[in-house]
Each structure stands twice: as structure tokens, then as C-alpha cells.
Amino acid sequence: MTGPTTIRQSRRVTIDRIAREAGVSLTTVSRALNDRPDIHPDTRARILAIAQELGYTPSAIARSLAGQRTHTIGLAVRTHLDAWAAQILLPIEEAARDSGYEVFVSTHHAEAERERSVLRTFYSRHVEGMVVVSSVLGEDIPALQESMGIPIVLISPLIQASHRYTVQAHDYGGARSGTEYLIRLGHRRIAHIGAPEWTAPGRDRLQGYRAALEAHGIPWDPELVFEGDAHETGGSEGVQALLALADAPTALMCFNDLTAVGVLHGARIRGVRVPEDLSVVGFDDVPLAKYLDPPLSTIRQDVEALGGHAIRMLFALIAGREPQAPIVLDTVLVERLSCAPRVA
Amino acid sequence: MTGPTTIRQSRRVTIDRIAREAGVSLTTVSRALNDRPDIHPDTRARILAIAQELGYTPSAIARSLAGQRTHTIGLAVRTHLDAWAAQILLPIEEAARDSGYEVFVSTHHAEAERERSVLRTFYSRHVEGMVVVSSVLGEDIPALQESMGIPIVLISPLIQASHRYTVQAHDYGGARSGTEYLIRLGHRRIAHIGAPEWTAPGRDRLQGYRAALEAHGIPWDPELVFEGDAHETGGSEGVQALLALADAPTALMCFNDLTAVGVLHGARIRGVRVPEDLSVVGFDDVPLAKYLDPPLSTIRQDVEALGGHAIRMLFALIAGREPQAPIVLDTVLVERLSCAPRVA
DNA sequence: TTGTAGGCGTTATCAA
């Protein structure tokens, strides 16, 4: 254990220190450091050696101010609490880092004022672009992008925004295919535990569910739709309410995997077996889905691709290119063991 | 859908634009904006109004360069893939934001070179402090802190470091109390699925497990220790190997909850019931633990407190105060349904 | 191939 260290802000090594040591001008040092062609190899080598020896680290701050480019982007997410949200950071950060960008991360908690303030802060930091996951600013986004003159890419906005630069999964299609899977298994009493009605994904997935029923001539029964919270709690409460129905469902299309986790839990509490008595389909395919009991059949959303497309889109915009946009990624049904044919 | 927008980098509004509009000097504008006392209230009001109207947003970059303070910190984590890692971001970001700080987030993937490079990048960005979660730089940390002159706070380092500013859970104590709980339930054949041996938490928890056995006169059997990977895979493989033993264990202390998830899965595959045939204790108490089947008994680690202490420690250091350090947080046993008394 | 000078947007230090 070291004793109470006093961390003293040792003076940074700057280029003019190097210039003095090397007996050249600032410009020359700058040239060497950014390996420009117009400098004598020997001079460069000498300067580099000195810089190395002095432990010089360029000041990104000063560079940003002078060069007008900060090589930073801002990433606003709703929260870090669930697996889906957490996973999205990875591809974005990796890509950013590979391109020499650093990323500011902030949370907006699905509150408009908070999100606005986060974006404003990013702007004050001169980020070159922003990615907002689960944005709640809706139509304000295009205007903000316009007024700040900085590209904004949205991933799965919570509030529908006619913003061009958006990347999202095919919510409607995914929920529809999940529901159709249950129909193929012979189920007719199929329930849905959704996300709050004010969220776009919540509505879209609900629509997908309804469309599947309609397409197969199954009457729509509002009793079978429960508004959850996209978390375990909603799933657990929802399934218990649905199971208490006179004509209880035999299958369940969940808003997401977290909801499904709650459903499995709630079903267990009521002594209902999955999949024997109740078939369950999730949405997302979070890493844990395959380890649940039973392993969860779900609609996979490729989070890595989501993030990858978003960051590529952003970098295209930063480079002044017009990317293909918007992007809607298809989902895929992953069959595991939480669904069974309906027993007549 | 808006048409192909050309995002043009609209010129930023700067203070000298405001100065011109207001017919005052730069200095005066600066004073108004930072509401200093030495300015006439009317002047201030007028300037503020103009700034507002022009949509002025201060340039944090320029401020940083001039004022020597960037109000940023760097946060390096191993990855965002698991719940534990993801959760740690929240308290840190919240606290930072509340103090007017912005945070750079990067991943180091438990690779020393990568971590070093991340910290170096933070340094080049002039962060005022850094938090490293699951650091693998060990003894290099104090030296780095010294040479950069910037405080570094470690959370649960993977490699043991005699760094003063460290916050971690009581790994040894937690694993020991979990194991003792199993002993109290009457178990004698208690296995352990640990993390890789090169990690400090892995070794500490293993020690805790061994200490519990010793204290209760239970002979130590190397056969009962399996080196996992702190993930589901390790748990699943581990439990299957352990269950195949001639004298199989009746209880299992896991390195963490993810491992336990794999254990539950593996046990199911082998048709072994939890807790009837096998008692399982996890570590961490991730949000999902209570929703597992059976709900997982585990050693809770207060992640929020971990992050909270770390960020407070960092801000104290930034403010030039010497914080109480290091900090080791006690864990608490959470009894749920994955453990049962041993049946003779 | 190298150096000089000006500027990036603010804050800080003096004077006035």
C-alpha cells in the first residue's frame, strides 16, 4: 500500500518544449508529429525521438480548437440497466475507436428534457456526430440536427420520428412472425404483453401481433392484450392476469425477452407449465435467453448490426456522404423450447 | 420522410458575435455568461438576452483550453456485455453529470495494452480523472497516475494492484459466507466453480470458499474445484463435470450469478434438480437472479454503492482532498430458493 | 525543407 499520494498536476509536455529541445520551430515539430511529407527524414526522426523521450502526448483539446475537428461523438442511451441497451454500446464504441474517435456516453432516461440537455452538452463539446438510442424527442430531432449542423443517427426511437437517419429492427414484422409461429403451432387464444402504448416499438409490435391474427381469421380480443413495462415486472403481472381469465390464452407473444422472463416466473408461480400449458415467444434474443428454463424461443434482433449500421451511417454523414437511410433490419425467429403445439 | 438533407456545418455562435451585437467587449460578455459579480446587472441582462436569442452554446473545447479545466472524466470498463459491468456505469454517469462532468467511455477487454492505450487517450483529452473497472494493469496503475498527474480510481481490479484508490467488494468474505451458508444447511461435499486463476477476484473468492471449509473441518478436495470463465459456459460445463464425479457434490458455490445461470442450465440437462439434489449459491445478485428458476440464492454485491464510492473518491481527488481509501464493501447473503438442507 | 504569423473560442490579468 502506497502512502497518501499527493497527485500533483505535473506540467504537460507541449510541442514548444520539444521545439526548444530540438532547436527547431513549432511548425517543424507539428509536421514531424503529424508525419507530413514536407520535412527532412532526419529532422523528423530526431523530433520524434525527443517527443518519445519527453513522454509527449498531444493535447486533443488544443488540436480540436485549432483543427476544427474533435474526433469525438456523443452517444445517448436510455439507461444501461438492461442487456439490450448495454449491448448496443459495444459495436458503436469499437467502431468509433477504430476510427480514432472517442465517445461521450450519457443517459436520457426517456425524458425529453433530459435528452435535449444531453444533446446540447454534446454540442458544446463539439462532437462531430451523435447517436441516440431510444430517443424520445420525436419530430424535434431533424430540427435539432439542422440547427446544430451536426448529424444525428437514431437507433430504435421510442417516439416515432420522421428522421431520415434512423436504424431499427422490424418491430412489426418480428412480432407478426412470432405470432404466426404460434398460430402454426395450432394456437388460437394468443395473448400479447406489450410495452407502454406511447412507445413506437410497443405500438408496432402490437400491430404485428394483430395483423397476424387477422391474416389467419382469428378474432381480436382486447382482453388478451396486456400493457406491460418492457421489464420482468410487466411480464410477471401480465401473465398472472391473463391466466386468470375465464378463457385463458394458451400462447403468449411478449414485447421482449425481459417480459418473457417475467412471464416464465409468473407462470411458475401459478403452477402453469411452459410450454405444455403455455407457449411463450420473446423478442430480442438477449444472451441469457438460451439459458432460461425452458430456453426461450424468441425473435432475434441483431443488436450488433443495429449498432454497426448506425455508426457507419454516422461516419458517412460526418464524411459528408449521404448514406443509405433509413434502415430497417429484419428479425429472425429462433426456435428453442418455450413453445409447443397446442393440445386440443 | 424528409428528403436527403445536406447537413451544413452552420457557423457556431461565439462570444464575439454576441459582443458585437451588444456593443460591448469580449470580456464583458464572458463576465455576463459566467455570471461574475463585476458587471452591471442591466448589461448582464442585455447580454444574456442576446445570447439566448442567438442560440449561443458555449464551446467547452475553448473553455477547456483557456480555463485549464475540462470537466470530463474517463471511464474504462472491460466490456458492456454482462449485467454487472453494465450496471456500474449508471451511478458513475449520474454523479458525473450532476457535477457538470461529461464522461468518455471506453472498453479495455481485459487486455493490458488496450487498457494502457485507453488511459493514454483519456490523458490526451485532458480528463480530470479516470475510473477503471476490472483493470488489468496491476502495479502499473500508481506509476501511470503519477506520471500523468491525474487521479485514477480502480473498481474491482482483475489484477491485484497495491493502488491506494481502489473500491471493491469483499470477495473473500462473500464467498466464505456463501460457503458457510451451505455448510449450515448440512452440506459437506461443496464444490466451487471459479473464475480464471489469474484474476484477483477469482483467487479471493476461491480462498473464501476454502477458508469456510477449513474452519468447519471439511477436508479440501481439489476435485471439487472447477475453473470456469465467469460466464454461463463455465457454469454449464463445470456443473456437468462435477456431477459426473464418483462422489458428486451436493452443493455449489459459484463465482458469480452468470456462472450460476450456466449451472442451473447444466443441471437441468443432466436431470439434476435444484435445490433438491443440488444447492447453488451465486455471487453479485444481478437483476435477473430473482427471476431464475429457482430464484437464485446469492451473495449480493452493491454495484451502485461500488460506483458511488468510486466516483466520490475521484471527485475528492480532483478537488485535491485525500479521500478515505481503499474501500472494501461488505456483501450480503440473499436467501432465495436455490438451496436446501442436505438430505442425509 | 524550414520558419513566421495568425487564428481557433474562451478565460484571466491588468489597466482604465
Add this chain to the structure above:
DNA sequence: TTGATAACGCCTACAA
């Protein structure tokens, strides 16, 4: 109470 003027550390013309 206000205003010049010099940093902050670096980059980019433009000259030499």
C-alpha cells in the same frame, strides 16, 4: 463597471 491584451496548445497558410 468595463475593456485591451495575453495566454491555452496546436494547426495552417504563407514566406523564406
